[in-house]
Amino acid sequence: MSWLTYYLGLFPGLFLLQRDVTCKEYQKVDMIIKLQDTVILKCAYPEMGKMIQLSWEKKDGDAKHKIAVYNPKRGEKIFFPYNQSVTFLSSSISGDIKLKATAADKGLYQCSINTFPEGVLLKHIAVIDPAKFPRSRAADNRVQIVPGNIMTLSFGYPNVDSIKQLTWQRMAGEEISIIVDITPSQSFIGYDYKRRIQFIKSPDQNISLTIENVTTNDVGVYSCHIDTNNGNWTKTFDVDVEGDxxxxxxxxxxxxxxxxxxxxxxxxxxxxxxxxxxxxxxxxxxxxxxxxxxxxxxxxxxxxxxxxxxxxxxxxxxxxxxxxxxx
The missing domain is CATH 4.10.270 (Myosin, subunit A)
Structure with a gap:
């Protein structure tokens, strides 16, 4: 079953998902990270097709600055001046890099993976000022997961005429992962959740998010935010691994x-x-x-x-x- 079919019926007239989202200062953001002395930029290779090359760039308006490249046959290369502050973490094929950051390192980063026959996979990460990083709020519900199983989070909201925006996101430590961000005109699914989520809006005004094959990396505080013509509603879930x-x-x-x-x-x-x-x-x-x-x-x-x-x-x-x- 195609992952597009999960979203049929979410909004009247919304049947196709486009890879686009507006997030205040940045567009097409999969993750938001608070600027610190050491920043981990994650670009996990999903093992879809054969990797040809993985590269990191920093976007400055229309300009792009090369940071690092990994090629399965030729190894890794880190470009100047990032060769003084950037290193690949453990296995280079995962694509994760560590950045010794300064105030000048705020901005938008892009990880691109060229694969065959899937094509190019893109992930965008915004590194923002600590003062602008949102604070976590107390959870409304607590959910325990078992690695390898399915996790479902449900949010019932008042019956209203229209939804202007609906967002699911996950906060863990000093980073926020965008799961879905949907409006009647555009839709966005986060890089780390493609092919792994189901998202259904039922007739009784209940919205459920289902994530398949959960792992310990899915632990965190999840929040669902709904913006309507009659007001806003937010519900949070504290997700942790089952006790035993x-x-x-x-x-x-x-x-x-x-x-x-x-x-x-x-x-x-x-x-x-x-x-x-x-x-x-x-x-x-x-x-x-x-x-x-x-x-x-x-x-x-x-x-x-x-x-x-x-x-x-x-x-x-x-x-x-x-x-x-x-x-």
């Missing part, structure tokens, strides 16, 4: 960390012992060589223990016992 599974993940992480620590300590001890043994062998060989050289240089020297300890036969010949006789 959460404890399992915590204990699993602790066990893994302990195992890594033990392995590290054992490795350090083994390396230290190996170096110490090697140093002792080297010292022993050095001392043996020095004694050998001393013997060759002066065989009669008292520093030579073999010579020093050897009895002197000439001295022993003259050591005679005195004999006394009475005549």
């Amino acid at each position: 599974i959460k404890m399992f993940l915590i204990f699993g992480a602790i066990a893994l960390g302990s195992l890594v620590l033990v392995i590290s300590v054992v490795t350090i001890i083994c390396v230290w012992r190996s170096k110490k043994r090697k140093a002792n062998n080297t010292q022993f060989q050095k001392g043996t060589t020095e004694r050998h050289n001393q013997r060759r240089a002066n065989p009669n020297s008292y520093t030579n223990p073999d010579v020093y300890d050897r009895p002197n036969s000439r001295d022993m010949e003259y050591q005679e016992e005195a004999i006394y006789a009475n005549l």
Whole structure:
């Protein structure tokens, strides 16, 4: 089933979704991040088709500034001056980069992935001033998820004639992910949620959002905001991992960390012992060589223990016992 069919009937006359959204200062924004000393820009490769090349750029009006490129065959390249502040995180194929940011790094960033046969995949991230980053509000409902299952969030709103705008978004830490942003004239689905969501408006004025195959990365505060001719409504959901599974993940992480620590300590001890043994062998060989050289240089020297300890036969010949006789 095509992902477009999930949205039929959302608004009267709205049947096709266009990749467009207006978000105050920026357009086509999939994620909003608060400016910090270190900013993580995420562009997870969805493994749709074969990756040909992945690239990062910063958009300044109509101009684009190259940041980094990753090619599966040729590796990665980071362009000046970002080679002083940008690094790829772990596996370059994921596309995530770390930016040591300053105030000059505010702006709109674009990640593009050329794939075959899917074509070009685009993700846009806005890095904004901390003062403009919205604050989270208290959740109206709490929802627990099980990784691998389906999560459904429902929002019932008063019966009104028309909806001017409807937005679902997720806040986690210092970043906001846009899930959907829909108006009667345009629609937008976030990069990280394509092919993974169902969005249905039922006749009883109930709007539900369903996300398939949820993971621990889907934890956060979700909010649904509806703007109508008669007022605005917002509902929030605090989504967390189910208790038992959460404890399992915590204990699993602790066990893994302990195992890594033990392995590290054992490795350090083994390396230290190996170096110490090697140093002792080297010292022993050095001392043996020095004694050998001393013997060759002066065989009669008292520093030579073999010579020093050897009895002197000439001295022993003259050591005679005195004999006394009475005549």
